[in-house]
Each structure stands twice: as C-alpha cells, then as structure tokens.
Amino acid sequence: MEPCSLGPVNHDRMISFDSVTKAFPHNGSGTTTVLRNLSFDVRQGDFTCILGPSGCGKSTLLNLVAGFLKPDTGSITIDRKPVQGPGPDRAMVFQDPTLFPWLTVLQNIMFGLRRKGLDKAECRRQAMHYLEFTGLGHAAAQYPYALSGGMRQRAAIARVLALHPMVLLMDEPFSALDANTREHLQEELQNIHSAGKETFMYVTHSVSEAAYLADRIIILGDRGTVAHDIEVTIKRPRKRSSTELLELKTLLRSHLAHLPCCMTHTTRKPAQP
16 A cells, blocks of 8 residues: 555645745845745645744744734635634644643633633533543643643643634644653544544654654645645554555655755845935
8 A cells, every 4th residue: 555645635625725925024124935825725634744844834834824823915714714813713732831830730621611601510521521531630630830741731732622623733742742752642642633523733843743643744845835745545543663654754754855955035125225
C-alpha cells in the first residue's frame, strides 16, 4: 500500500483559503510578507498538519483561521461562512497550556461551559466527562501548578473539547515536552481524533509527529506558499516502526531538504522627497 498520494483535496471542505496574503510592518520602513496568495481547502473531520521551517508562516496561518488576525487580501471560510473574528466554532491549543492558575482543573474546564450559559450541574457533568476522556478524572480537584507539563496540556485539550468546536487548532502543543510524554500525548490525540468529528489543524516542526498524526500534510515553503500537499493513506492506529510510516518520513524529509531557506519578502516604503 502506498503511504500517501500527492495533490490538493477539494471535497467535503470545512476550511477554505482563497488567495490569502498576510504581511506585517518591518522596521517602520516597509512590510514583510508572511503568506502570499495562499489557496487550499481542508476536509471536514480531517487531521491536517502544517509542516515547514521556521518563518514560513505556519503560526500566522493558524491565527488567521482562529480569527486573531485578518488577511490583507483574500478570504478564509469555515463551513462556507467567512471568518470575521474569533468564534465558538473554533478553539485553539497553544504551545504553553493556558490554564487559569487560581482555578482547579475541573473549574478550568467548567469556565468556558459556564460562559455558554449551562447550569453548574451540567457544566460539572460535561467537564468531568472530558477529564475522564483525557485521563485526568483523578486530577479534577488539583491546581495547574501541581500537574506535570503533559497533564496540563491534556487539561487544555479537555477544555477545548468540552466546548464542541467544529475546528480544533493546535500550535505545536507538545514541542516543549520530553520525548516519552510527547509520544504518549500523540497517541492520545490520535485516539481523540478517531473518536470525534472535529476538524484538526496542527502546526508542527516535527516530521515524525506529522507522519504519525496527519490525514493530510501541507508543507509551507518560501514566503508562505504551499510547496507540497500530501494526503496520507496509512491506516489507523499507526505503528511508529511500520515501513509505511518510515517511507513517509523519508519523503517528508526529502521535501523539506529541497526547500530554499524560508526568507519572507520585504517591501520597503518609497523614500520621502
């Protein structure tokens, strides 16, 4: 069986980028283009990894989907509705767990549910469900400082899952963890994806992580363009030592090795007369 196939995916779309360009001010004398004329679709329910070297626009892309940033040109839609700002249909998990330190783990999960208007008993019931689902039921009464890094990240994932977003955005959530914890959480995340209906967009620098988790891998190249678009056909659950996975990682490393250095494009303002 072939581990992957190449080419864009255009059916059952949940997220669509249409000619998206994003630039930022540069030293007060011009702009730096991070993403240029970016167009692709993400299927509903897929786990899509965004892979590429530092500076190629991966996190910017995720922040555009989240609604934290707006494109300079082009448009982004979620379920065919334009993204105009943050919304309850999307949730973000960051590299550092964003838990309230003065609340217990259970209270952290309940916080967003209370904001949705659920009564306290229902909030508690749903929060405990997702804590059990992520293996943290025993830690419900603990405060974040008492948890390991991996447990705090699981709590952050439980909090966003409890909100039932259509799209789950993850910006290198396991990069700061040790190798064993990272692999364990990757396995849990694969199980979470298989059990649910959320659409995942996951930013990573790791070839191994992308190969293990993704249904689709988009490699960003110079100036935030799509260098490679790979659909992964390896069946789940995946074994890290499988020949298919090793072949896919070799392919990804080859693609990355042939990319030019990721240099964003700077346009300077004309000098004043």
